[in-house]
Amino acid sequence: MVGGFRWAAMFPDEVWEHVFSFLPADADRNAAALVCRAWYRIERRSRWRVFVGNCYAVEPAAAVRRFPEVRAAAIKGKPHFADFNLVPSDWGGGAEAWVEAMVEGWPHLEELRLKRMVVSDDCLELIARCFKNFKVLSLVSCEGFSTAGLAAIAANCRNLRELDLHENEVEDNCLHWMSHFPESFASLVTLNIACLEERLVGLLHRVPQLVDLGTGKFAAQHHPELFSKLESAIAGCKNLKSLSGFWEAGPTYLPAIYSVCEGLTSLNLSYATIQGPELIKLISWCKNLQRLWVMDLIEDDGLIAVAASCKLLQELRVFPSDPYGAAQPISLTEHGLVAISAGCPMLHSVLYFCRQMTNAALLTVAKNCPNFTCFRLCIMEPHTPDYITRQPLDAGFSAIVESCKHLRRLSLSGLLTDLVFKSIGASANCLEMLSVAFAGDGDAGLHYILSGCKNLRKLEIRDCPFGDKPLLDNAAKLETMRSLWMSSCSVTLGACRQLARKMPLLNVEVINERKRGLPLELQPDNCPVEKLYIYRTVAGPRSDTPSCVWILR
Amino acid sequence: MKAVGGYGGGVASPGSVSSVSKAAAATAEAEEDLVVEDVGRGAMGDAEAEVANVDHAEEEEELEEEELELGLTLGAAKRGKATPAMWGPCCRILTAKDFPPLASLASPRSPSASSVSSSSGTNLGGGGTGTGVAGTKRAAESISPDVGSSPHPPSQVVVGWPPIRAFRMNSLFNHFKDNAPEVDAAVAVKKAIVPSRAGNDSQHQGSRGKVMRRSFFVKVKMDGDPIGRKVDLDAHHSYEALADALELMFHKPTKASALAVSVVVWMMADGAKISNLLDGSSGFALTYEDKDGDWMLVGDVPWGMFLETVKRLRIMRTSDANGLSKSVHFGKHQDFYRQRNDRKHPAYGLQPE
Numbered sequence: 001m002v003g004g005f006r007w008a009a010m011f012p013d014e015v016w017e018h019v020f021s022f023l024p025a026d027a028d029r030n031a032a033a034l035v036c037r038a039w040y041r042i043e044r045r046s047r048w049r050v051f052v053g054n055c056y057a058v059e060p061a062a063a064v065r066r067f068p069e070v071r072a073a074a075i076k077g078k079p080h081f082a083d084f085n086l087v088p089s090d091w092g093g094g095a096e097a098w099v100e101a102m103v104e105g106w107p108h109l110e111e112l113r114l115k116r117m118v119v120s121d122d123c124l125e126l127i128a129r130c131f132k133n134f135k136v137l138s139l140v141s142c143e144g145f146s147t148a149g150l151a152a153i154a155a156n157c158r159n160l161r162e163l164d165l166h167e168n169e170v171e172d173n174c175l176h177w178m179s180h181f182p183e184s185f186a187s188l189v190t191l192n193i194a195c196l197e198e199r200l201v202g203l204l205h206r207v208p209q210l211v212d213l214g215t216g217k218f219a220a221q222h223h224p225e226l227f228s229k230l231e232s233a234i235a236g237c238k239n240l241k242s243l244s245g246f247w248e249a250g251p252t253y254l255p256a257i258y259s260v261c262e263g264l265t266s267l268n269l270s271y272a273t274i275q276g277p278e279l280i281k282l283i284s285w286c287k288n289l290q291r292l293w294v295m296d297l298i299e300d301d302g303l304i305a306v307a308a309s310c311k312l313l314q315e316l317r318v319f320p321s322d323p324y325g326a327a328q329p330i331s332l333t334e335h336g337l338v339a340i341s342a343g344c345p346m347l348h349s350v351l352y353f354c355r356q357m358t359n360a361a362l363l364t365v366a367k368n369c370p371n372f373t374c375f376r377l378c379i380m381e382p383h384t385p386d387y388i389t390r391q392p393l394d395a396g397f398s399a400i401v402e403s404c405k406h407l408r409r410l411s412l413s414g415l416l417t418d419l420v421f422k423s424i425g426a427s428a429n430c431l432e433m434l435s436v437a438f439a440g441d442g443d444a445g446l447h448y449i450l451s452g453c454k455n456l457r458k459l460e461i462r463d464c465p466f467g468d469k470p471l472l473d474n475a476a477k478l479e480t481m482r483s484l485w486m487s488s489c490s491v492t493l494g495a496c497r498q499l500a501r502k503m504p505l506l507n508v509e510v511i512n513e514r515k516r517g518l519p520l521e522l523q524p525d526n527c528p529v530e531k532l533y534i535y536r537t538v539a540g541p542r543s544d545t546p547s548c549v550w551i552l553r
Numbered sequence: 554m555k556a557v558g559g560y561g562g563g564v565a566s567p568g569s570v571s572s573v574s575k576a577a578a579a580t581a582e583a584e585e586d587l588v589v590e591d592v593g594r595g596a597m598g599d600a601e602a603e604v605a606n607v608d609h610a611e612e613e614e615e616l617e618e619e620e621l622e623l624g625l626t627l628g629a630a631k632r633g634k635a636t637p638a639m640w641g642p643c644c645r646i647l648t649a650k651d652f653p654p655l656a657s658l659a660s661p662r663s664p665s666a667s668s669v670s671s672s673s674g675t676n677l678g679g680g681g682t683g684t685g686v687a688g689t690k691r692a693a694e695s696i697s698p699d700v701g702s703s704p705h706p707p708s709q710v711v712v713g714w715p716p717i718r719a720f721r722m723n724s725l726f727n728h729f730k731d732n733a734p735e736v737d738a739a740v741a742v743k744k745a746i747v748p749s750r751a752g753n754d755s756q757h758q759g760s761r762g763k764v765m766r767r768s769f770f771v772k773v774k775m776d777g778d779p780i781g782r783k784v785d786l787d788a789h790h791s792y793e794a795l796a797d798a799l800e801l802m803f804h805k806p807t808k809a810s811a812l813a814v815s816v817v818v819w820m821m822a823d824g825a826k827i828s829n830l831l832d833g834s835s836g837f838a839l840t841y842e843d844k845d846g847d848w849m850l851v852g853d854v855p856w857g858m859f860l861e862t863v864k865r866l867r868i869m870r871t872s873d874a875n876g877l878s879k880s881v882h883f884g885k886h887q888d889f890y891r892q893r894n895d896r897k898h899p900a901y902g903l904q905p906e
Contacts (some may be wrong), residue, residue, distance in 0.1 A: 516610060
């Protein structure tokens with residue numbers, strides 16, 4: 001059709017590029033690219049930021065070819081449950097293929113964010129050497145590298161602005177890697193690492209412009225000179241907005257940061273085993289806090305204090321200090337959560353580990369916070385009911401999804417029947433990620449989710465009695481999602497085989513870590529599947545599967 | 554509400570086989586008797602005994618119903634008592650917690666004490682003691698009557714639950730282990746920076762020459778077998794893999810006395826295999842000596858932590874292992890001791906019989 005879309009040629013390409021630069025989301029740019037060939041061409045040449053939610057969804061070379069001008073890339077590897085040791089260590093998620101393709105096709109790359117990937121020192125060295133204008137490196141929950149690799153980054157990336165390394169498994173074979181940073185490091189604005197505190201003090205003096213600082217372990221309090229050095233170094237960082245770390249900080253170290261508390265918008269004390277009273281004292285200085293991560297040592301009283309002083313709080317995460325309940329019970333209950341929900345009007349994201357909950361509390365929270373975008377509640381004992389009524393927590397979670405119309409992420413816990421899934425399927429229209437464990441009565445639960453939740457992208461399920469039927473009945477849904485993880489459910493190999501045959505654009509990975517018995521190809525259809533990971537892809541089956549992973553076709 | 558077609562009431566479709574695994578007893582043949590207790594509580598129906606994911610997992614509800622009698626198909630026993638809240642199959646390594654009489658550790662302290670800092674000597678510098686781990690308290694909890702909001706039944710050890718990043722778990726663990734204020738800064742950093750993720754470490758650190766660790770070969774001795782062996786822990790990513798290897802290594806018939814407690818039970822991939830390993834009844838426990846010289850039951854801690862502390866292994870008769878669990882150290886090693894009685898705790902959502 002020669003005459004069609006002639007209007008696209010009415011403006012030079014640069015004009016369209018400029019127009020596209022206003023499109024806020026990749027999804028919008030994707031849509032624009034489908035309009036006509038001209039727009040496809042213009043859009044792809046002007047896209048400079050890509051997000052690859054699943055490193056196996058596309059071939060690295062294909063991504064690099066399609067968007068040749070990328071400056072910032074974010075890539076995720078392993079499934080989320082890898083964080084909790086549910087995924088075999090050799091499953092995959094290696095970064096080399098991506099780094100090699102990027103080095104080849106995106107020499108001007110400035111920003112790289114990797115999550116849950118296996119990154120070798122070779123990768124880090126490649127990055128350090130080949131990207132001349134490299135500014136931002138963020139490795140979260142990664143593994144496979146050592147401080148030697150970090151030394152290469154520190155030594156070569158002269159324009160580094162942000163170095164964010166948190167929760168990685170880093171081998172420490174180069175203790176002085178930070179000394180490779182240049183003497184005057186005016187570009188570094190974000191530094192989030194674990195390191196020796198002496199080095200930290202030295203470094204802080206070189207980077208007074210730091211906005212985001214993550215520290216490592218503070219030794220016990222018998223270093224008074226260190227304390228005053230630290231205090232003055234931190235006070236010198238006038239722009240500090242975000243502070244994290246303080247592993248095992250004794251309370252005597254905390255005053256070192258009082259001077260910057262008022263300016264802090266983000267505080268992460270979730271590795272610090274500081275007790276309630278000290279925490280309250282510290283937090284009372286932080287009137288502008290928007291994000292707070294703490295341990296449950298803060299207790300209900302501490303959260304009540306937070307609710308009173310941190311009126312700008314948007315995100316709260318409360319982690320358990322004692323996950324296995326071996327110690328004395330901490331007085332952190334549903335009351336703390338309710339207090340925060342009542343006192344912090346801007347709260348929209350919560351992660352809360354506790355041991356008891358009631359439907360009434362959840363109903364109150366739902367009423368107080370209709371703006372939640374992320375609600376993750378982890379009641380640490382599986383199957384815990386409402387401790388007062390002994391009922392399942394269906395009503396409470398249903399209230400959350402019905403009230404919070406913008407909820408994008410939800411994690412369930414406690415005693416739950418299929419009813420909660422019915423509510424979620426019906427009401428959670430913005431939900432993108434759902435985590436389910438030890439819940440539900442049967443297949444209907446899964447069916448409600450897969451047949452509802454129209455924006456669902458990631459679904460991860462463990463230890464639920466969901467079987468083959470809802471999976472097969474909702475096969476098409478799986479292609480609209482990024483991934484599905486199911487472990488310790490009731491899915492059989494036969495269903496997986498059927499699914500794989502029916503849906504060529506899905507990789508159906510069956511993970512079976514038991515080495516005994518027949519190989520998977522010879523197992524009968526009714527063989528149960530321990531772990532199942534299904535994701536959509538245009539790259540076909542990957543070639544780096546370990547022996548415990550089978551990709552069904 | 555209209556029933557969703559084909560989905561019926563709260564029962565998983567009969568066609569779906571849930572991997573209910575049988576907790577078979579450790580067999581007399583059992584080399585190393587790593588008996589995984591059956592945790593399969595899958596959906597109803599005629600699930601065959603299958604292998605479920607074997608890891609150092611433990612389901613409290615399983616304990617509720619199983620009799621812990623070797624040789625019996627605990628799965629069968631359970632099926633009759635299926636609970637309304639169904640969960641998928643998991644498997645479980647029985648460890649110190651499952652040993653019955655450790656009620657002797659019960660203390661008279663009231664479980665509804667509020668969070669007064671209780672110390673068990675593991676605080677690191679600083680004033681109060683935060684999260685000292687007090688094992689005795691847990692026993693007390695289970696003994697006291699269930700009081701509304703109060704004591705929290707202790708969590709059981711299920712793989713990957715509660716959902717806390719391995720990195721964070723390791724730093725909690727390292728905190729507990731670090732009970733000396735004068736901790737060498739370099740060492741502390743090493744611990745902090747290089748926690749090993751369960752099962753993930755050997756892959757990469759192995760190739761790097763394992764700067765930080767000892768050799769991965771540890772001695773294994775089995776009671777009654779004069780010949781000791783060595784096993785390369787680096788070659789395995791999980792307890793189950795290790796059990797497989799030990800099984801092969803010690804594969805020869807041994808007699809052992811029947812005991813009512815199985816320790817670590819492996820579920821088999823198919824019925825045929827079960828009999829080879831798990832027939833008869835015998836009690837063997839897989840234990841290890843840690844860096845401090847204490848003998849611990851294998852399976853208590855995530856794999857990565859285990860690798861950090863294990864010095865050698867011993868497959869001991871459970872009659873001896875009973876004594877072992879009494880020497881379990883809380884606080885320092887963060888053991889997850891639980892009482893049998895806990896399983897009857899109504900808070901677990903199960904209907905009392």
